[in-house]
Amino acid sequence: MTRNVVIGFLGTQLDGGLSPARWEKWRPTVSLVQHDDMVVDRVELIHSSQHTALAELLARDMASVSPETEVRLHVMDVANPWDFGEVYAALYDWARAYAFDTGGERYWAHITTGTHVGQICMFLMVESRFIPGVLLQTSPPRRQRQGDPGSYTLIDLDLSRYDALAQRFNQAHTEAQDFLKSGIATRNASFNALIDEIERVAVRSRAPILLTGPTGAGKSHLARRMFELKQSRHQVSGAFVEVNCATLRGDGAASTLFGHRKGAFTGAVADRPGLLRNADGGVLFLDEIGELGLDEQAMLLKAVEDKRFRPMGGDKEVSSDFQLIAGTHRDLRQDVQAGRFREDLFARINLWSYTLPGLARRPEDIEPTLDYLLALAVAEGGRSVRFHAEARQRYLQFAKSTQAPWSGNFRDLTASVTRLVTLAEGGRISLALVEAEIQRLQWFWAREPVAQDEQAVDLDALLPDPLRAGLDLFDRLQLEAVVRLCRQSSSLSDAGRRLFDQSRTQRTVVNDADRLRKYLLKHGLSWDRVTGR
Numbered sequence: 001m002t003r004n005v006v007i008g009f010l011g012t013q014l015d016g017g018l019s020p021a022r023w024e025k026w027r028p029t030v031s032l033v034q035h036d037d038m039v040v041d042r043v044e045l046i047h048s049s050q051h052t053a054l055a056e057l058l059a060r061d062m063a064s065v066s067p068e069t070e071v072r073l074h075v076m077d078v079a080n081p082w083d084f085g086e087v088y089a090a091l092y093d094w095a096r097a098y099a100f101d102t103g104g105e106r107y108w109a110h111i112t113t114g115t116h117v118g119q120i121c122m123f124l125m126v127e128s129r130f131i132p133g134v135l136l137q138t139s140p141p142r143r144q145r146q147g148d149p150g151s152y153t154l155i156d157l158d159l160s161r162y163d164a165l166a167q168r169f170n171q172a173h174t175e176a177q178d179f180l181k182s183g184i185a186t187r188n189a190s191f192n193a194l195i196d197e198i199e200r201v202a203v204r205s206r207a208p209i210l211l212t213g214p215t216g217a218g219k220s221h222l223a224r225r226m227f228e229l230k231q232s233r234h235q236v237s238g239a240f241v242e243v244n245c246a247t248l249r250g251d252g253a254a255s256t257l258f259g260h261r262k263g264a265f266t267g268a269v270a271d272r273p274g275l276l277r278n279a280d281g282g283v284l285f286l287d288e289i290g291e292l293g294l295d296e297q298a299m300l301l302k303a304v305e306d307k308r309f310r311p312m313g314g315d316k317e318v319s320s321d322f323q324l325i326a327g328t329h330r331d332l333r334q335d336v337q338a339g340r341f342r343e344d345l346f347a348r349i350n351l352w353s354y355t356l357p358g359l360a361r362r363p364e365d366i367e368p369t370l371d372y373l374l375a376l377a378v379a380e381g382g383r384s385v386r387f388h389a390e391a392r393q394r395y396l397q398f399a400k401s402t403q404a405p406w407s408g409n410f411r412d413l414t415a416s417v418t419r420l421v422t423l424a425e426g427g428r429i430s431l432a433l434v435e436a437e438i439q440r441l442q443w444f445w446a447r448e449p450v451a452q453d454e455q456a457v458d459l460d461a462l463l464p465d466p467l468r469a470g471l472d473l474f475d476r477l478q479l480e481a482v483v484r485l486c487r488q489s490s491s492l493s494d495a496g497r498r499l500f501d502q503s504r505t506q507r508t509v510v511n512d513a514d515r516l517r518k519y520l521l522k523h524g525l526s527w528d529r530v531t532g533r
């Protein structure tokens with residue numbers, strides 16, 4: 001027979017009373033053993049040493065109404081029973097040390113007694129299965145009558161109706177991620193993992209966050225969305241204040257950020273609070289933080305660490321409590337090495353650092369992003385515009401190929417969609433229009449100063465699935481270099497000649513192109529795939 005065991009805190013108020021009159025009132029812990037339809041074999045009663053006398057009295061009272069119930073007393077002393085951390089730690093230690101026998105016993109965690117903090121901790125123990133059981137809630141009888149034990153409810157958190165509650169939390173989580181992605185159904189696994197973590201950090205942390213990535217990758221957009229997400233969760237009281245540090249120059253920079261007192265310099269005709277003050281209680285987004293001067297960097301570090309700083313020309317410090325989000329397209333690590341960026345500030349903002357990948361690095365997201373931008377352009381323009389089927393296919397084929405670097409990322413794609421929508425005749429984007437747009441984009445990108453040999457080779461996007469995982473770093477590095485050289489070469493033969501220019505002189509039969517073709521094939525690649533030609 002499975003035995004029923006109740007675990008609970010002694011209720012110093014509800015279970016209290018030493019005089020005979022105590023039998024006239026409802027006492028939750030005693031009521032546990034007074035129900036005819038519920039057999040309690042054992043009660044584990046947790047109490048502080050201060051209440052030992054009361055606990056012993058309760059044990060005797062329970063023995064008198066239910067002799068078959070064993071009552072065990074456990075002393076648990078915490079300095080402050082209202083301190084969540086202390087109570088949780090004490091109960092956790094207790095549960096870890098307790099010899100649960102889930103084969104022979106059933107555990108009911110009584111949550112009607114104890115401080116609220118104790119009750120919450122009891123709930124958490126059950127929810128996390130450190131106490132492997134269900135919750136037990138007791139309530140007084142409607143009308144107090146001696147000997148009436150009132151009622152009780154068992155709450156099994158594993159039951160599906162509580163699952164539904166958990167699902168609601170999960171749904172909120174998914175909605176927050178969708179919100180950060182503007183509802184674009186992105187498919188790139190690493191990008192989605194990135195957003196998932198950013199969502200958790202955004203709602204849980206007030207520490208500085210660093211967003212890096214190429215221009216147009218969405219750093220500014222994401223920073224504002226993070227703020228809006230915090231706002232929807234009541235986590236900020238202040239404003240979202242944004243400034244691009246590249247626009248701050250000279251004396252004006254410090255004054256714009258930290259404010260100034262009237263008369264601090266010629267032209268300072270009135271006090272100015274500065275952006276840091278404006279962001280009090282909110283979020284300060286410093287875009288292109290790499291452009292900030294070294295002096296301003298030092299002041300910013302102090303402001304972030306102490307939440308205090310001195311305005312220009314002021315003799316008193318002012319305070320501002322803001323969360324810093326910094327954006328940059330630069331490699332700050334390199335800037336630190338070159339002495340252009342303070343190492344201590346970098347260390348401070350590098351705790352949560354995220355690199356947003358450019359569009360070309362997540363080709364599978366181009367289609368959903370295209371649909372999103374198309375819907376947006378249509379909503380703004382007020383007329384319905386759609387692709388012809390083959391026009392859409394052609395556009396996507398180009399957009400996802402290595403021919404399209406999307407160096408301006410979101411901006412480039414937005415501009416491209418705007419052109420297509422504006423030029424579409426009769427609400428249809430035709431193949432001819434797409435071809436013209438592709439030429440325009442190619443012309444545009446050909447003028448970009450990005451050197452081919454600096455362009456990143458994204459092997460993950462290139463390699464077929466099964467081969468991607470099994471590749472050693474050694475092969476990966478070699479393959480990257482080969483792919484880069486292919487892209488710089490005019491033809492397969494040209495690339496072959498350059499790659500094998502030593503060994504070819506020592507052989508009688510020369511077919512460098514074939515050798516290169518076989519090498520690529522070994523990695524599941526072809527010349528066309530590598531070069532996008």
Ligand SMILES: Nc1ncnc2c1ncn2[C@@H]1O[C@H](COP(=O)(O)OP(=O)(O)O)[C@@H](O)[C@H]1O
Nearest residue numbers: 181182214215216217218219220221222410411
């Ligand atoms: N996830 C996104 N959803 C919708 N629009 C976006 C998204 N990311 C960027 N954008 C838009 O693309 C443009 C460039 O983004 P932005 O955040 O300014 O890039 P960055 O700051 O990295 O240069 C902006 O007009 C922005 O609103």
Ligand SMILES: [Mg+2]
Nearest residue numbers: 219220287327
């Ligand atoms: Mg920006």
